[in-house]
Amino acid sequence: MADITITTRKNGLQKFFSQLGNRWAIIFLFLEIILFSIISPGFFSVKGAQVILINSPFILFLSLAETFVIISGGIDLSVGFVMGFSSVVSAKLIVAFVGLGMNDLLSIIVGIVITLCIGIIPGLVNGILVARLKVPPFIATFSMIGITHGISELLIKGSYIRNLPPIAGRIGNGSLINIVPGKTVSFFISPTIQRGDQLIEILPTVFVIPFIFILFFAFILKSTKFGQHTYAIGGNVDAAIRAGINVKTHLIKIYMLSSFFSTVAGIMYVFRYVTGKADAGAMFLLDGIIAVVIGGASLYGGIGSVWKTLIGCFIILVMENGLRMLGVPTFYKLIVIGIILIFAVLIDQLSPELIHREE
Amino acid sequence: MDTNKNSILSLSQSLLSILARNWALLFVLVLILIFSFTGINFFSYKNFQNIFHLSTIYLLLASSETFVIITGGIDLSVGFVMGLSSVLSATIMRELHAANFTPALSISIGSIVGLIVCIIPGLINGVLITKYRVPPFISTLGMGGIASGITLVMCEGFPVTFLPPYLTGIGNGYLIYILPGKAISFFNRPEGIAVEELRNLIRIIPNSLMFNFIIIFILWHILKNTKFGQHTYAIGGSMDAAVRAGINTNKHLIIIYTLSSFLAGLAGVFNVFQTGIGNFTPFTAMYELIAIAAVIIGGASLMGGKGRIFGSIIGVILLRIIENGLHLSGVDPFFRFIAVGLILIVAVVIDQLFPDLL
Numbered sequence: 108m109a110d111i112t113i114t115t116r117k118n119g120l121q122k123f124f125s126q127l128g129n130r131w132a133i134i135f136l137f138l139e140i141i142l143f144s145i146i147s148p149g150f151f152s153v154k155g156a157q158v159i160l161i162n163s164p165f166i167l168f169l170s171l172a173e174t175f176v177i178i179s180g181g182i183d184l185s186v187g188f189v190m191g192f193s194s195v196v197s198a199k200l201i202v203a204f205v206g207l208g209m210n211d212l213l214s215i216i217v218g219i220v221i222t223l224c225i226g227i228i229p230g231l232v233n234g235i236l237v238a239r240l241k242v243p244p245f246i247a248t249f250s251m252i253g254i255t256h257g258i259s260e261l262l263i264k265g266s267y268i269r270n271l272p273p274i275a276g277r278i279g280n281g282s283l284i285n286i287v288p289g290k291t292v293s294f295f296i297s298p299t300i301q302r303g304d305q306l307i308e309i310l311p312t313v314f315v316i317p318f319i320f321i322l323f324f325a326f327i328l329k330s331t332k333f334g335q336h337t338y339a340i341g342g343n344v345d346a347a348i349r350a351g352i353n354v355k356t357h358l359i360k361i362y363m364l365s366s367f368f369s370t371v372a373g374i375m376y377v378f379r380y381v382t383g384k385a386d387a388g389a390m391f392l393l394d395g396i397i398a399v400v401i402g403g404a405s406l407y408g409g410i411g412s413v414w415k416t417l418i419g420c421f422i423i424l425v426m427e428n429g430l431r432m433l434g435v436p437t438f439y440k441l442i443v444i445g446i447i448l449i450f451a452v453l454i455d456q457l458s459p460e461l462i463h464r465e466e
Numbered sequence: 467m468d469t470n471k472n473s474i475l476s477l478s479q480s481l482l483s484i485l486a487r488n489w490a491l492l493f494v495l496v497l498i499l500i501f502s503f504t505g506i507n508f509f510s511y512k513n514f515q516n517i518f519h520l521s522t523i524y525l526l527l528a529s530s531e532t533f534v535i536i537t538g539g540i541d542l543s544v545g546f547v548m549g550l551s552s553v554l555s556a557t558i559m560r561e562l563h564a565a566n567f568t569p570a571l572s573i574s575i576g577s578i579v580g581l582i583v584c585i586i587p588g589l590i591n592g593v594l595i596t597k598y599r600v601p602p603f604i605s606t607l608g609m610g611g612i613a614s615g616i617t618l619v620m621c622e623g624f625p626v627t628f629l630p631p632y633l634t635g636i637g638n639g640y641l642i643y644i645l646p647g648k649a650i651s652f653f654n655r656p657e658g659i660a661v662e663e664l665r666n667l668i669r670i671i672p673n674s675l676m677f678n679f680i681i682i683f684i685l686w687h688i689l690k691n692t693k694f695g696q697h698t699y700a701i702g703g704s705m706d707a708a709v710r711a712g713i714n715t716n717k718h719l720i721i722i723y724t725l726s727s728f729l730a731g732l733a734g735v736f737n738v739f740q741t742g743i744g745n746f747t748p749f750t751a752m753y754e755l756i757a758i759a760a761v762i763i764g765g766a767s768l769m770g771g772k773g774r775i776f777g778s779i780i781g782v783i784l785l786r787i788i789e790n791g792l793h794l795s796g797v798d799p800f801f802r803f804i805a806v807g808l809i810l811i812v813a814v815v816i817d818q819l820f821p822d823l824l
Contacts, residue, residue, distance in 0.1 A: 245768055246768065247811065250808070252752075393607065453598055
């Protein structure tokens, strides 16, 4: 009798610890928000939240790309420079179309569509290298860094692209709902305002678009065959092959998907900053991978989810923004995120052990 | 008859295997040949000395990465540890110099402290990877971020300047100086030569080359001829087998990551000697990725158990010769990014196509 009660109590404790291990990321995120709300005035406000959301799109897209690749057991180092590449290509195309005398909006749409088609080529090459030629993902995608970086620098000759139509900036810096009280209400595109007008912005467009993608692809990863196969390949490739999954084709699709997300991120960059830059995404590559890992994915594959990645992203974004509002130099962010990263994996390593040992 | 055929077959096979094994070296020779025609002043002892001299930090980082990759791990922190040691030792040198210490004393104290402190990140990496089973990728990535942050906090985002004199004299000096028909001297320029004569001064063997040669020779010896090296290969080949063979794998891996960090620190300190300032590593520098690429081109496998110091050196030289040769041939510098990417893919595809030959 006594034995049973002890084991149940132990089980309860274990359950608590494993729950803590599983959910530490979200708990940590809440603690972080509470901490910054207390010590940093103005952090916990609509404006503070908007700033975080405005800075979010690139890390959201790149980490979404990494989520799929990392769950399949690979890694994609090229996302940052594919993003830069696509920002250059789309900006250049839009400028060219406008130069041909096309309507601003039309040239933007055509430019985006063509860029999306070009942008998945690096992913296709990565996928073929990884799946068919058995090149380790680390090396294949690292080579792609060199190639995409080189091509995009050649396209812009080491400078950046100017003369984009101003409407691009109005889309990129607009919000889902823009209200000028008593005058106009507009959606997506920020209205032209006179001096003295007050502009109320609800949900920045640059957050709405990635969020739609996240909703859609969270569904894909969780509830479709495609997502299940991704987990299966990451969990055990041999078993996946025996289960009749066409692993090679699937991996090629995953790397193309990753490139697709990076391309969308690059296009977002063009709208946000009204320019195209070859190294636009260089800073976000590591953040993207780190967000996925903090969210609890395993680099050995098979574990992870889009929602957990989202939490990982916001841990980084809140930290970044909170420190900035406190006036702490950005350098400290690197230290803090490095420590969080290591602790994230330590907790993941320790929590299953708690269960194993008792068994 | 049959044996004859077999021997021819095996001969051709072994020839092919030698070719595949040393394709990087062959490629370097081919490139040298091509660039000798296209590049202005490419084929001259001055330029080759230059290539080696400017490769110093990459050579050190690649050899540190070689050890780690042979064990089946990866070290993404080396670039930032290099920046850390560079800034730390430069800051100490500056402070001591400002406090009226002699240049020799402040330089040596700065270098030694820089080297010792840079062991710490590697030690932490090793402990995290072995005792707590954190994947090397994550542990070293996090450590890279931490090292980079500490570096930037220390130097506030600017290179450290106002260092003691003689630094660049040592780092950029040569072993032998010859003024034809007049003077010969070692380590220092001949005394009292006119400015016009400087042009004719022949400088042979940069100090950095000797420094590299000594370090690389020691590392080569350790990896090839000692028990430590054999254990490194054993761990990379099969962790389980290594444990069963009685190797203390945890201790060994900790030493490997510490060594890697130490070599990165050495590269950082040498960088101070070469440039005369304490450089931090920018977040987009990708030193570690270039070093890893060189190691892979040199024939190592990210799965572990394979790799040679000599191969990694060839890998570095290959990348540097492409850069230098394209530059001297007047090619747009951005083509070299593309070239590096393509060559890396070729390297690994060759590796995959002839797995049993190697």
